[in-house]
Amino acid sequence: MHGTFTLFGLVVGAVLVAGAARKLKLSAPILLVLVGLAAAFVPGLPDYSLTRLDPEVFLFLVLPPLLYSEAVDSSYMGFRRNMRAIGLLSVGLVLMTTIVVGVVMHMAVGLSIAAAFMLGALVAPPDAVAAMSIGRTLGLPRQMLTVLGGESLLNDATALTAYRVALAAVLGGGVSLLEGATGFLIAAAGGVIVGLIAGPILHWVRMRLADPVLENVLALLIPFVVYALAESLHLGSYAASGVLAVVVVGLYLGHRNSQTTYAARLIAGGVWKMVKFFLESIVFALIGLQLPSVLAGQTGKSATVLIISGVGIVLLVIVIRFVWVFPASYLPRILVRRIREDNPNYSWRNPTIVSWSGMRGVVSLAAAFAIPTNVPGRGTILFLVFCVVLGTLVVQGLTLPSLIRRIGISTNDTFSDNLAEANAQHAAIRAAVDRLDTVLESEDIEPPDGVADRLRAWADSRQLGAWERLGSGPGRDAKETPSAAFRRLRREMLTAERDVFVSMRDSGSIDDEVLRRVFHELDLEEAMLARE
The missing domain is CATH 1.10.287 (Helix Hairpins)
Structure with missing residues (x-):
């Protein structure tokens, strides 16, 4: 029972802070991290360590639904048009970050080369939630948001696969570079195949349910089922990527949402907004709350060494992203004339914003907490991962709005x-x-x-x-345009109608069942009037 109240307190606190951020028009992810960080120092606060919450279970409960909802909302056509940029970031940049961080940390802090590569894989994948939240508010070009969103969808698969290969090497698996590359390709191909097979089957099923409630119940189950199915499918000694399977299914079903009923789409819009708000609030609050458990593993180390190593790795991952993004943006344009012709007015502002949008998230932290306790250097890895997540979220997250305004990028x-x-x-x-x-x-x-x-x-x-x-x-x-005036005045009329219906219900003239029926009709009409 105590554990239930502990979890309930986390949920209520995270939702309250996120709700306050929305009201105050602040970045909810950044505020949640900062409040979580401050709350970690409150005496008597329950232990919210991801080790205690079981990071593997936590990832399973959080990662699939968030990936699926983002994939469903993504534009398949935009994703395909920007596949080159997305691939360079989600695969190329992740692998480069893994290698460079691994080599530098091996030499700088004394980790074994395999453990250092594992650290590199953990800090490699950015989480675009905070960046996209800020970008949408400030009107970043849709193409840039598509690239950042696509990167966030795919880079977890690259990073987690590289992490598993490095972990196997740390535990004595003796994994060679060729075996690691083979494992990565098998995991990626397996995830894509599972997604391509599951997508049409699930679409066929949902089109025959003929019940919007059942269809949305199925949608809530899909990410967990697909993820578990892919992860349980072993091709040789390698498991298929559940992350890629969920993303492929989400893109497939999202592209075909227009074939479902209007009622199912109305319900799904509200359901997934609530799920994303709920899960993201908990996720970002948990990041700040990990500080006590992270510091607990740093006994015997001087504060100077911890600060230097933490700041150093944060600067390293930021610099790596800049070093990769600018050449990856301009070299294809120099080498391929068609790319230059498609976008002749490409500006340095675009790669600058993309480079500064590399905030890390809870996937890195949860995977770090899942490292077995017998892995040498586990405490150092956990601390450095926490520094990267916290440093990039706070430093880049707080300065990204000012950067966007200062360089004057518009759309x-x-x-x-x-x-x-x-x-x-x-x-x-x-x-x-x-x-x-x-x-x-x-x-x-x-x-x-x-x-x-x-x-x-x-x-x-x-x-x-x-x-x-x-x-x-x-x-x-x-x-005000005539249509806007019509919508505004009609909303006033709808409010008056609702007041009358409620008054009649309260006086006993109509039953609650009648009230719900007429309210549903008025709600549908107001939904037709509403524009984002």
């Missing part, structure tokens, strides 16, 4: 989106009106008076609303 995505939407709405509305005319001509019975005219007026209103938004972008006249 015209809003105007482009409005123009594309207006053109698409025009074509869709014309098709809808043509379908209406065709149906009316084929029916023997005329619809009640005014029905067809109301449908045409509604269609015209939607089409005009899309064109109106073209004139409401940054730097344009801020005068």
Whole structure:
């Protein structure tokens, strides 16, 4: 029972802090880490060490749903268009970081070469949650957000596979470079194959459920089932990558979400927003709370040595990212003319922001806590991983907004989106009106008076609303458009209607069941009025 209350306290505290951050328009991940760090010094606070919480179980409960929700929300087409950049970051940069950090830490702090490579693999994968949260708020170009999101989806698979290979070498497995590369390729290929097989099967199942609640229950189970299935599939002595399997399934099902029912999509939107908010709040709060258990393993070491080694590895991973990103951004443009022609106005601002967006997350920390206790240098590795996670989140996370504003990176995505939407709405509305005319001509019975005219007026209103938004972008006249005025005034009317229904329920004129039914209709209408 005490453990239950301990976990409940963590959940409540993390959610309260994250909710306060949203209200105050602050970066929730950064604030959660800082509050967790401060709370770690509070006397009598329960032990929230990931060792006590079982890091393997923790990763299984947190990593698959977060990866799946991000993959479902990602653009498959954007992912494919930016595959070169995503691959260079999620595979090339991760492996380079693993090697460079391994070599430097082997020489600097005396870790064995295998243990040093294990450390490099643990600190290699950035977590883009904080960076993308800041980037969306400040209007970073969508292509950059797609690259950062794609990197975050795939780099965990690269890093965890490299970590397992290095761990096997530390424990006496005698893994050679060739065997390590073979294991990486087998794990990656296995994960992709599992995802490609599971995706169509799961889509076939969800299309035949015909119940939006059941479909969303299935969606909540999918990441865990796919992850466990892939990890249990061994190809020789190597397991398939559960991370890659979940990402592939998420991209496949997300690309085909339009084939599901509107009710399932309405429910899924709210469910996954809540799941992500809940899990990310806990994850970032736990990072700061790990400080006591990390310091407990550093007995006998001077504060000077700890500070120098911690600051040194943070600077090292930041520099490695810059050294990789700029050549990876410009060399393909120099060598391939088509890349230059596709984006002739490529700016140094883009790789600068991408380079400074390498904040590490809880995956690195949880994997570090999962290192067996008999591994030599475990305490040093755990401390250095914690320094990288905390240092990059706090230093880069707090300065990224200022950097974005200072270098003046901007985007015209809003105007482009409005123009594309207006053109698409025009074509869709014309098709809808043509379908209406065709149906009316084929029916023997005329619809009640005014029905067809109301449908045409509604269609015209939607089409005009899309064109109106073209004139409401940054730097344009801020005068309220007719569609915006309609939505605002209609919301006021809906509020008045709800007040009447509630009053009638309270007076006993209608039952709660009737109230829920009419509220559902009003909610659907308000959902149609809402725009992000």
